[in-house]
Amino acid sequence: MSDDEDILYIKKQKTSHYGPLDDKLRPTSMDHDESSQDSSKGMDMDNIHISNEYMDLEDDMDRDKQALREEFERRRKARQVNVSTDDSEVKTSLRQLGEPICLFGEGPAERRNRLRDLLSRLGEDAIKKKQEAEEERIQQEKDQETTWYHEGPEALKSARSWIAAFSLQRAKQRLEKARATVLNNETATTARKQELHKRLTSLSIYCSQIGDTRPITFCSFSPNSQLLATCSWSGLMKLWSIPDCEQQHTFKGHEGFVGCVKFHPKATIADTQNTCELASCGYDGSVKLWSMDRETAIADLTGHDARVSRVAFHPSGRFLGTCCFDHSWRLWDLESTQEVLHQEGHCQPVYSIAFQNDGSVAATGGMDAFGRVWDLRTGRCIMFMEGHLKSIYGVDFSPNGYIMATGSEDNSCRIWDLRKVACVYTIPAHMNLVSHVKFQEDEGHFLVTASYDNTAKIWSNKTWQPMKTLSGHYGKVMGMDVSPDSKFIATCSYDRTYKLWAPE
Numbered sequence: 295m296s297d298d299e300d301i302l303y304i305k306k307q308k309t310s311h312y313g314p315l316d317d318k319l320r321p322t323s324m325d326h327d328e329s330s331q332d333s334s335k336g337m338d339m340d341n342i343h344i345s346n347e348y349m350d351l352e353d354d355m356d357r358d359k360q361a362l363r364e365e366f367e368r369r370r371k372a373r374q375v376n377v378s379t380d381d382s383e384v385k386t387s388l389r390q391l392g393e394p395i396c397l398f399g400e401g402p403a404e405r406r407n408r409l410r411d412l413l414s415r416l417g418e419d420a421i422k423k424k425q426e427a428e429e430e431r432i433q434q435e436k437d438q439e440t441t442w443y444h445e446g447p448e449a450l451k452s453a454r455s456w457i458a459a460f461s462l463q464r465a466k467q468r469l470e471k472a473r474a475t476v477l478n479n480e481t482a483t484t485a486r487k488q489e490l491h492k493r494l495t496s497l498s499i500y501c502s503q504i505g506d507t508r509p510i511t512f513c514s515f516s517p518n519s520q521l522l523a524t525c526s527w528s529g530l531m532k533l534w535s536i537p538d539c540e541q542q543h544t545f546k547g548h549e550g551f552v553g554c555v556k557f558h559p560k561a562t563i564a565d566t567q568n569t570c571e572l573a574s575c576g577y578d579g580s581v582k583l584w585s586m587d588r589e590t591a592i593a594d595l596t597g598h599d600a601r602v603s604r605v606a607f608h609p610s611g612r613f614l615g616t617c618c619f620d621h622s623w624r625l626w627d628l629e630s631t632q633e634v635l636h637q638e639g640h641c642q643p644v645y646s647i648a649f650q651n652d653g654s655v656a657a658t659g660g661m662d663a664f665g666r667v668w669d670l671r672t673g674r675c676i677m678f679m680e681g682h683l684k685s686i687y688g689v690d691f692s693p694n695g696y697i698m699a700t701g702s703e704d705n706s707c708r709i710w711d712l713r714k715v716a717c718v719y720t721i722p723a724h725m726n727l728v729s730h731v732k733f734q735e736d737e738g739h740f741l742v743t744a745s746y747d748n749t750a751k752i753w754s755n756k757t758w759q760p761m762k763t764l765s766g767h768y769g770k771v772m773g774m775d776v777s778p779d780s781k782f783i784a785t786c787s788y789d790r791t792y793k794l795w796a797p798e
Contacts, residue, residue: 368414368415369414371414372410372411372413372414375410375413375414375418377406377409377410377413379406381402381405381406384402384405384406384409385405387409387421388405388408388409388412390421390424390425391412391416391420391421391424392424393408393412446634446635446636446673447634449627449630449632449634450634450635453613453625453627453634453635454670454671454672454673456612457608457610457613457653457654457670457671458654458671460609460610460653461652461653461654461670461671464609464651464652464653464654465652465654465695468651468652468693468694468695472694487739490739490740490780491740491754491761493797494740494752494761494762494797495761495762496797496798497752497762497764497783497795497796497797497798498795498796498797498798499766499793499794499795500537500782500793500794500795500796501537501538501539501793501794502766502791502792502793502794503534503539503791503792503793504790504791505524505526505532505534505786505790505791505792506524506526506527506528506530506532506790507526507528507790508526508527508528508790509526509527509769509772509787509788509789509790510524510525510526510772510773510786510787510788510790510791510792511525511526511527511551511552511553511554511772511773511786512524512525512552512553512554512555512772512773512786513525513555513773513774513775513784513785513786513792514555514556514557514775515536515557515775515776515777515778515782515784516557516561516562517557517558517559517560517561517562517563517778518562518563518778519536519777519778519779519781519782520535520536520562521533521534521535521536521542521557521562522534522535522536522539522775522784522792522794523555523556523557523572524555524786524792525552525553525554525555525574526551526552526790527551527552529546529547529548529549529550529551529552529576530544530545530546530548530552531544531545531548531552531555531572531574531584532544532545533545533586534792536777536782536794537782537794537796539794543586543589544589545572545574545584545589545590545591546589546590547582547584547590547591548574548576548578548580548582549576549578549580550576550577550578551576551577552574552575552576552577553575553576553577553601553602553603553604554574554575554603554604554605555572555573555574555605556572556573556574556605556606556607557571557572557607558570558571558572558573558607558611559607559609559610559611560611561586569611569628570583570584570585570592570593570628571584571585571586572584572585572586573605573607573614574605575602575603575604575605575616576601576602577601577602578601579598579599579600579601579602579618580594580596580598580602581594581595581596581598581602581605581614581616581626582594582595583595583628583631593631595614595616595626595631595633597624597633598616598618598620598624599618599620600618600619600620600643601618601619601643602616602617602618602619603617603618603619603643603644603645603646604616604617604645604646604647605617605647606647606648606649607649608625608649608653609649609650609651609652609653610653611628612627612628612629613625613626613627613628613634614626614628615647615649615656616647617643617644617645617646617647617658618643618644619643619644620643621638621640621641621642621643621644621660622636622637622638622639622640622644623637623644623647623658624636624637625637625670635673637668637673639658639666639668639675640658640660640661640662640664640666641660641662642660642661642662642685643660643661644658644659644660644661645659645660645661645685645686645687646658646659646686646687646688646689647659647689648689648690648691648698649691650691650695651691651693651695652695653670654669654670654671655667655668655669655670655676655712656668656670657679657689657691657698658689659679659686659687659688659689659700660685660686661685661686662685663682663683663684663685663686663702663704664678664679664680664682664686665678665679665682665686665689665700665710666678666679667679667698667712676715677710677712677715679698679700679708679710679717681708681717681720682700682702682703682704682706682708683702683704684702684703684704684727685702685703685727686700686701686702686703687701687702687703687727687728687729687730688700688701688728688729688730688731688732688743688744689701689731690731690732690733691733692733692738692755693733693734693735693736693737693738694738695712696711696712696713697709697710697711697712697733697738697755698710698711698712699731699733699741699743700731701723701727701728701729701730701731701743701744701745702727702728703727703728704727705722705723705724705725705726705727705728705745706720706721706722706723706728707720707721707723707728707731707741707743707753708720708721709721709758719758721743721753721758723743723745723751723753724743724745724746724747724749724751725745725747726745726746726747726770727745727746728743728744728745729744729745729746729770729771729772729773729774730743730744730771730772730773730774731743731744732774732775732776733755733776734755734776734780735776735777735778735780736778736779736780738755739754739755740752740753740754740755740761741753741755741758742774742776742783743774744771744772744773744774744785745770745771746770746771746772747770748765748767748768748769748770748771748787749763749764749765749767749771750763750764750771750774750783750785751763751764752764752783764783764785764793764795766793767785767787767788767789767791767793768787768789769787769788769789769790770787770788771785771786771787771788772786772787772788773785773786774786781796782794782795782796783795783796
């Protein structure tokens, strides 16, 4: 018998199931009880996650229905909006609404439907409202250029009459000097100019002095060119001898930053007893008058409610102009220490002021980027200087009486002609804001500009070409002045020093 015969093969019988298969898969009651017991033993009720969040489907549906009703209502109103059938009028209406008058592939009918749809959204009076808003904007721009005049006291009338008489005599002297210059030998005049230019191109640092413990904001030469006054953020003002740069005097009185100091036109060159010899202004709105033989102020000009940035003496020495951050400038009679003129006209703080040599007009520069020229004899604004992009920080008159220079935060210096009532030249002067501008005092053959790029530059008159760059400060140059005898140029800086520049 072979091995194959000992093996028995058993065939597994097939089992047929009746009914649905899920009955076979559904656990029995006994199994369910056992599993529930096991689960109750192994799971804590605190671990069961119960959420109270639910989807507010009804509110979403209500919002959708409301939006749908509003859209139907808008379309109903759009059908009732009357729109002109003239295509040119439709385009005009679209332009007034600030919409494109034509879209790609759009015909007159589609354009009318687009206008109708816009009016249904904005309202049928949208065009009228747009026109009113535009008219109001134009009126506001006109109001900004409107000059405001205050009714002045009786003293103002007498002051204007006095200034008119004084300016006529000064103008007569200026014209006689101009005629004499024309009649002089042209060769000699040219040789003198060339010699001056040669001296200017050879300028270098003659003296450098630490002027204070805080940044020096302004400097000014005395009329006899033998003294230099400086002021700083420490609240002190100091007098220095020229050219040895030795401290002569210290003035105390300001409680905060001092922004400017100026000499009286007759100080150091005439008998000025019982009169002020210097004037200064502070960030706290104070304006003080000083005498060189006293350490404290001899008078205070009160009335400013904001910072006073600059002061300037009238050429007669009788009046003082002040620039205030309340958007106005003022004229004071120093004989009575009373304010005779409070002039508005700028829509931003007034930063700089300068008087013409005749004393008949004054120029102001504001932080609104505009300058104005005022006739002191009539009170009118006779020239509006528009062109700078940012604040004007410096303004000055040339000795010829009709050329002006302005320095601005836009890094440029503009030259204006009072006869043409226009800007005649723009100098791209510096790499930072121009803090001050100053013409040569006696003849105006050159212009000096100071800037926050740590330099001062000299420009020739007529051509306005650069002649010399005065670089030596380690901080921004905040002030500058040219001596009346044209021998020195002084610059003061944020680095707490002032420097004298003279030919080598």
